[in-house]
Amino acid sequence: AYASPIVSLVGARTSGVMLWGGSQAGKTAALKAAVSIYGHPDKLMLNMYATRVSLEQQASFLHHLPMFMDERQLAGNDQALEQLVYMISGGAGKGRGRKNGGVQTRGRWENLALITGEFPISTDSSAAGVRGRLLELNVTKVVESEVGTLLHRELPKQYGTAGPIFLNVLKNNAGTIRQRYDYWLDKTTHEFPEISGSHAALLALLGLADEIASVAVHGEDAEAAAKSAWNFVQAIAAHVVTTAEMDDAERAKKWVISRYVENAHKFEAEEGRPGY
Secondary structure, three states: OHHHHHHHHHHOOOOEEEEEEEOOOOOHHHHHHHHHOEEEHHOOOOEOOOOOHHHHHHHHHHHOOEEEEEEEEOOOOOOHHHEEEEHHHOOOOOOOEEEOOOEOOOOOOOOOEEEEEEEOOOOOOOOOHHHHHEEEEEEOOOOHHHHHHHHHHOOOOOOOOOOHHHHHHHHHHHHHHHHHHHHHHHHHHHHOOOOOOOHHHHHHHHHHHHHHHHHHOOOOOOHHHHHHHHHHHHHOOOOOOOOOHOOOHHHHHHHHHHHHHOOHHHOOOOOOOOOO
């Protein structure tokens, strides 16, 4: 949530982060906590049971602020979800004509989407572009049940205070923040050579946002904030798919091999018949 308004400031790519896993993991409670940075969690949070046009309008309206989308399972089929990922990462709505002639103004945005659900959006058959545009993290427990209950109860009463503080820091320190992003990008690119450049850039954005928020909002010491932010990034990086895992040709090869292993008996010659 803190990383979203930094996207345009540092010239990063519009993308998304998704937490997926079984129910009772505290995903929705954590998402509400993220939403509460900027406003009332129940009013700002969307679910994916919406048309593409509606989501485009929401993204355009938010512009730099993050899109919060809960309940991925309410959305349509896998293909529709993948198209949604491309739409969000593209940073612009679909071109449409006017009824009386001409072209409608296309909505544009430079932000991050934060999504939760019980299943990931990408599948074994998804193109590498889908995985590169979305950071999907499988979680079993985001917050403990009692903490989740507390968040659901208290967040509607306390919200919208951290966001203005954070945004004010960005406004007054734009040049320094750009330089700091370059540092983070260099660090994630060199420390995690096995992941894609798009994921390394997103990790750099998340680390920078965590570092700034720790100092500006939570009053941490700068050195301690940088250290905890790096630990945060390392924890995420351990669950990011590698470039090899995203490669379409390599995934196709593994699929063929797995099919052979599963059906090895069908490739063996029957007794009394020549093998082929």
